[in-house]
Amino acid sequence: MTALEQPAILTPSQAREVFRTGEVPETTSGWCRGYVQANLLAVPRDLAFDALLFAVRNPRPCPLLEVTDPGDPLVHDVATADLRTDLPAYRVYEHGRLVAEVPDVTEYWRDDLVGLLFGCSFxxxxxxxxxxxxxxxxxxxxxxxxxxxxxxxxxxxxxxxxxxxxxxxxxxxxxxxxxxxxxxxxxxxxxxxxxxxxxxxxxxxxxxxxxxxxxxxxxxxxxxxxxCGVTPQAVVMASEPPFVITHSPGRMLITDRSDETLTP
The missing domain is CATH 3.30.2040.10 (PSTPO5379-like domain)
Structure with a gap:
């Protein structure tokens, strides 16, 4: 039986390893039961303050979990993960237009990108x-x-x-x-x-x-x-910033945090 046939019992690190191999599920809903999933928005540094302010002003669709340093693709607080490789699929936008949907964004990653992670209803x-x-x-x-x-x-x-x-x-x-x-x-x-x-x-x-x-x-x-944490993607399409990377809708970063750690 493959990982895609029993994803609920995988640990987050096992799931991320599956994604690094290029295996892309239809959705991560039901994966790694009991662990927090996250939406991704990666923007150039000169847009990062606007993105952070947007999250603060719109906490329902954008409950902020972590912000990375410019150019650093590594997640440190909610997971031990690489934003370039550890999600199942990504979208790349240029001037609000979807130009690529890929299982790995290493070739698209830039030294000025800031990653913002938002909570997910999964x-x-x-x-x-x-x-x-x-x-x-x-x-x-x-x-x-x-x-x-x-x-x-x-x-x-x-x-x-x-x-x-x-x-x-x-x-x-x-x-x-x-x-x-x-x-x-x-x-x-x-x-x-x-x-x-x-x-x-x-x-x-x-x-x-x-x-x-x-x-x-x-x-x-x-x-x-x-x-929904896909809200930033609709905002990107409406606002047309020059360059943005996001997760593919429904295919999330699975973090190392248990659900209970985010429940008041």
Missing amino acids: TFEAALAAAGVPLRHVEQGRNVPMYVTSRPCRPAGRLAGPLVVSMRPVPPDLVRTAAEVTARHPAAHGAPVHAGDPAELGIASLDRPDFGDAVTAEPGDVPVFWA
Whole structure:
């Protein structure tokens, strides 16, 4: 049985070793159960203050976990990891346009890049499952669906753009449970930002996510939306900075921190 067939029981270091071999899963949801996952935004030093200020002003989509020194690709606080190689897949943007999606960004890494790591909602999924909340995307073997909304984030310097949300269909009698469970994980986006009609977020159709995969809801399920760490990518596309590296949506850095260390 391969690592991709039993990813939940891997340690974070084992998972990162798998990713360094070039093996790219559809999603890291369900990998390394009990460990914090993180979104990546790597920007040139001259944009780093704006990126940091953006995170401070928008903590729901961008709960900050760590910031690296300029040019240093190594993570020191939340993991012993290399930002160039230890995620499953990356996106490279130039002037807001996606120019590459690759399993390794060593050739793209620059001496002036600052890495920012943000919490991820995959972190609270084990707690949702333990509380009896079904995870439809996991059941269906899909990446979680993510949508660009009509809600603007607070701008910071040269960075401005819309909020992105992830969506999980939840049985109506478990919506309150899902909200209470995830509220205990503010470093993983916390409680939902909306439950119910997607049109209130400016989402025209749940069948056409902007990132990730559409999932099939069970009859009666309520769409529940959480702020998402792909928000910086929507902001990059809207703001068009010259050069940025991010994670590929749904394919995260798996850290060495346990979920409990980020729960108040």
